Amino acid sequence: xxxxxSPALSPVQAWWLIATGIAVAAPxxxxxxxxxxxxxxxxxxxxxxxxxxRKPLPPRWLLVLLVAAGCAGVLWQFRTLFGQNPGVAxxxxxxxxxxxxxxxxxDGLAVVFxxxxxxxxxxxxxxxxxxxxxxxxxxLVATATLLALADPRDPPLATLRRAGVMLLQALPLMLLLFVxxxxxxxxxxxxxxxxxxxxxxxxxxxxxGSISExxxxxxxxxxxxxxxxVPPQRQLYWRGPVLSDFDGRAWRPLGEKPxxxxxxxxxxxxxxxxxxxxxxxxxxxxxxxxxxGATTAAMLATHDYQLLATxxxxxxxxxxxxxxxxxxxxxxxxxxxxxRAMFLPEGSNPRIRALAAQxxxxxxxxxxxxxxxxxxxxxxRLLYTLMPPLLGEQTADEFLFDTKQGFCExxxxxxxxxxxxAGIPARVVTGYQGGELNxxxxxxxxxxxxxxxxxxxxxxxxxxxxxxxTAISAPTRIDLNLAxxxxxxxxxxxxxxxxxxxxxxxxxxxxxxxxxWNQWVLxxxxxxxxxxxxxxxxxxxxxxxxxxxxxxxxxxxxxxxxAWTLRQRRRRDPVLALWERFSHRLGRRGLARRPDEGPxxxxxxxxxxxxxxxxxxRAIADLYARLxxxxxxxxxxxxxxxxxxxxxxxxP
Amino acid sequence: xxxxxPNTSMDGxxxxxxxxxxxxxxxxxxxxxxxxxxxxLLIEDLPGVGKTTLAHVLAQLLGLNFQRIQxxxxxxxxxxxxxxxxxxxxSAFNFHPGPIFxxxxxxxxxxxxxxxxxSALLEAMEERQVTAEGQTRPLPAPFFVIATQNPxxxxxxxxxxxxxxxxxxxxxxxxxxxxxxxxxLLAGADRREVLAGMAPCLSPAELLAHxxxxxxxxxxxxxxxxxxxxxxxxxxxxxWQAGLSPRAALALLASARAWAWLADRDHVLxxxxxxxLPGVAGHRLRPAGDAPATGSVARLIEAVPIP
Numbered sequence: 001x002x003x004x005x006s007p008a009l010s011p012v013q014a015w016w017l018i019a020t021g022i023a024v025a026a027p028x029x030x031x032x033x034x035x036x037x038x039x040x041x042x043x044x045x046x047x048x049x050x051x052x053x054r055k056p057l058p059p060r061w062l063l064v065l066l067v068a069a070g071c072a073g074v075l076w077q078f079r080t081l082f083g084q085n086p087g088v089a090x091x092x093x094x095x096x097x098x099x100x101x102x103x104x105x106x107d108g109l110a111v112v113f114x115x116x117x118x119x120x121x122x123x124x125x126x127x128x129x130x131x132x133x134x135x136x137x138x139x140l141v142a143t144a145t146l147l148a149l150a151d152p153r154d155p156p157l158a159t160l161r162r163a164g165v166m167l168l169q170a171l172p173l174m175l176l177l178f179v180x181x182x183x184x185x186x187x188x189x190x191x192x193x194x195x196x197x198x199x200x201x202x203x204x205x206x207x208x209g210s211i212s213e214x215x216x217x218x219x220x221x222x223x224x225x226x227x228x229x230v231p232p233q234r235q236l237y238w239r240g241p242v243l244s245d246f247d248g249r250a251w252r253p254l255g256e257k258p259x260x261x262x263x264x265x266x267x268x269x270x271x272x273x274x275x276x277x278x279x280x281x282x283x284x285x286x287x288x289x290x291x292x293g294a295t296t297a298a299m300l301a302t303h304d305y306q307l308l309a310t311x312x313x314x315x316x317x318x319x320x321x322x323x324x325x326x327x328x329x330x331x332x333x334x335x336x337x338x339x340r341a342m343f344l345p346e347g348s349n350p351r352i353r354a355l356a357a358q359x360x361x362x363x364x365x366x367x368x369x370x371x372x373x374x375x376x377x378x379x380x381r382l383l384y385t386l387m388p389p390l391l392g393e394q395t396a397d398e399f400l401f402d403t404k405q406g407f408c409e410x411x412x413x414x415x416x417x418x419x420x421x422a423g424i425p426a427r428v429v430t431g432y433q434g435g436e437l438n439x440x441x442x443x444x445x446x447x448x449x450x451x452x453x454x455x456x457x458x459x460x461x462x463x464x465x466x467x468x469x470t471a472i473s474a475p476t477r478i479d480l481n482l483a484x485x486x487x488x489x490x491x492x493x494x495x496x497x498x499x500x501x502x503x504x505x506x507x508x509x510x511x512x513x514x515x516x517w518n519q520w521v522l523x524x525x526x527x528x529x530x531x532x533x534x535x536x537x538x539x540x541x542x543x544x545x546x547x548x549x550x551x552x553x554x555x556x557x558x559x560x561x562x563a564w565t566l567r568q569r570r571r572r573d574p575v576l577a578l579w580e581r582f583s584h585r586l587g588r589r590g591l592a593r594r595p596d597e598g599p600x601x602x603x604x605x606x607x608x609x610x611x612x613x614x615x616x617x618r619a620i621a622d623l624y625a626r627l628x629x630x631x632x633x634x635x636x637x638x639x640x641x642x643x644x645x646x647x648x649x650x651x652p
Numbered sequence: 653x654x655x656x657x658p659n660t661s662m663d664g665x666x667x668x669x670x671x672x673x674x675x676x677x678x679x680x681x682x683x684x685x686x687x688x689x690x691x692x693l694l695i696e697d698l699p700g701v702g703k704t705t706l707a708h709v710l711a712q713l714l715g716l717n718f719q720r721i722q723x724x725x726x727x728x729x730x731x732x733x734x735x736x737x738x739x740x741x742x743s744a745f746n747f748h749p750g751p752i753f754x755x756x757x758x759x760x761x762x763x764x765x766x767x768x769x770x771s772a773l774l775e776a777m778e779e780r781q782v783t784a785e786g787q788t789r790p791l792p793a794p795f796f797v798i799a800t801q802n803p804x805x806x807x808x809x810x811x812x813x814x815x816x817x818x819x820x821x822x823x824x825x826x827x828x829x830x831x832x833x834x835x836x837l838l839a840g841a842d843r844r845e846v847l848a849g850m851a852p853c854l855s856p857a858e859l860l861a862h863x864x865x866x867x868x869x870x871x872x873x874x875x876x877x878x879x880x881x882x883x884x885x886x887x888x889x890x891x892w893q894a895g896l897s898p899r900a901a902l903a904l905l906a907s908a909r910a911w912a913w914l915a916d917r918d919h920v921l922x923x924x925x926x927x928x929l930p931g932v933a934g935h936r937l938r939p940a941g942d943a944p945a946t947g948s949v950a951r952l953i954e955a956v957p958i959p
Contacts, residue, residue, distance in 0.1 A: 629875050
């Protein structure tokens, strides 16, 4: 027997395939090498030209050559053929070349299945809403192409519409799978290099200029929601890395081993509960309002009151928190810690050192020194700006006495140095200050440009107190935001521009949608899945019971569909039901009626097979045909009884 | 139940005709069904397989007057419809009816004529009247056109477009006779003599009455379901360029009624539909792509279960 050949692609089908390729590959263009984009584009153009002129496709040997060349190119680019990027590049290459040998419907199907996979590949790079939309569009076009491969006669729009309806019909099953399919912890495609690329965010050292860089980024650092209302802006100090070691220019953390317990006892009252969703930044740091309350099992606390995660945050993390804004800790601080918090390198900042000696001489206690320093900062008329002049060796001196322009890290640095020269333990705290309340969904969004640095001083009997020297010179930074505090000529990220009200409105809405997406789609973690299922009444939701439930529900859905289809078929007359049962009975002897076999044809066949029953069979078929196809006057009631009787007594 | 006599007379027609057209009972029956359903018949086959004889036989046996038009490429519409000629005696134009004014018209090798001439015939077929020189003249009843057509790969033909193929209720192929039939043909008497000696089995009035009773053959809902399923399948499947039209569905029912009547039944069965389906649907369905044309109706029957 000759091998069955798949029918050739019609021009319309070829166009559909080309559209599918473009729809799924276009969003991947930023992630593949440019030469590959050009090569794939050329291959598609070539195929398009051939489809246009209805010319034959290139010969096989040329394709083999092209595949070899493409693979060599990928190998040269990535030094390997394995892994995410080379894998995607290879897929695109092979898809593009497959077009050049797609002759039959079968080839077309191969292209479409590859396209479905490529539509998924986008999520290796980004899982934001636009990526999901692009991927859905790709799937839509690919589905429409499947339809066109089956029947190319419909106009393109009708095909697209039908594909859309089919995808909508698949939605319930998709939701079922989404909710019930056992979740895998961590990113789906845990490949090296992917998660560890550099991201904007705070660092664990602070030198002049390190935070003002962040002020240009409107990337989101984290989001927070306060069920009992957002505290006043001036209380929103989100504590990040605490820096106590100073080498004359840069501040670094002490680097002590974090503990699972807080170094202080939580107060009984004055707590604020809130929820926080931190964007991944590949560090251990968590951000919490000062001062944070009890940690959960997955959190650690440093000796200087910073909360840490046990693992670097490679994925978005959602945490329930409690903080005590009015609480100060550390009145019983270690002498070693206090000593380290007073260390300054030799010869550091002589001018401020001389001034501090003066304050100390005139003061009765540390409080007086603190007041004198704050007064001095105020009198110096320091300018808060995003574009401070460069500083030399003695950063605090030069900022306070010469340039008098700085960003928050200049203020914090200078104040901490001044305090240390005056003999008061002081350290720099970095983190974020403020945030923007989204009126649409009530979440507070904290972006990289909200990054801030302030100081903490230790006073005997009171512990560590927060002093924000920026607030002394630029109170609007704390009360409002960065944009209100810096001079109008400073460059600001587009999103901070207060004059674009409509833009802000759109941004708020988009933010709310993104946040919901993050929480409910991307943030649907194993833990959330367990929670949801527990709330739905499943007692111990592990992957086994989830799979079982999934199988049962999917089975039930299919059963319901089948039942519905059967019901549609069952609405028919009893004569047909008798006839089908009769045919089924004969089917046990291998003599079932073919679906397209009429009663007389069937009777003739049975008569040949079972000559002894030929007459009976003919009578039954005649009666059936008359009842079902004859005029209604034949008398259905009695005829039906007779048919039943004859069929019952039919014994070949 | 109907009285048996019309039926026996039709059986007689078939029995008599098969003495001339040997071994082609099924085609004869289809041709009769076509006539009874008031349709026109297109016979497509190679020259010399008996197309013309079939037309002759039918006309002779049914007692109908017969005209044969041999189509050629230089033929004009007036050669078929008729022409007005000035009569010097009466000083007026007299209409001389063309060969189409007959009860059975054999349009031989219709695809040799130009489209203009073809369409003149086809219009007359459809409307059962001829309009010439501002005057409309009805064609006789019954009116039955049997057109023959050589396969289109023959040189010098104007193939009928689909819209005109649709005017024919059925298209049948005769095919070569089988071995035994051909031997009888070669060894036996001259068919022309046999034909000439045949007496009509039926009067035109009887035929008209039969046509009327064919229309009363019962079609049940279940059968209409089947016809709709068939038609829907041709429209949804990718095997054909376009599906069957409602007119084609009506043609199916009309032909199946005639077929059932010929089988002495007062109702139509799915088998009747299946029997006439190749004749009725074959020329109305054009396969899509490079799907083979032959057997496409058989595939249609197989694909659609009887509801």
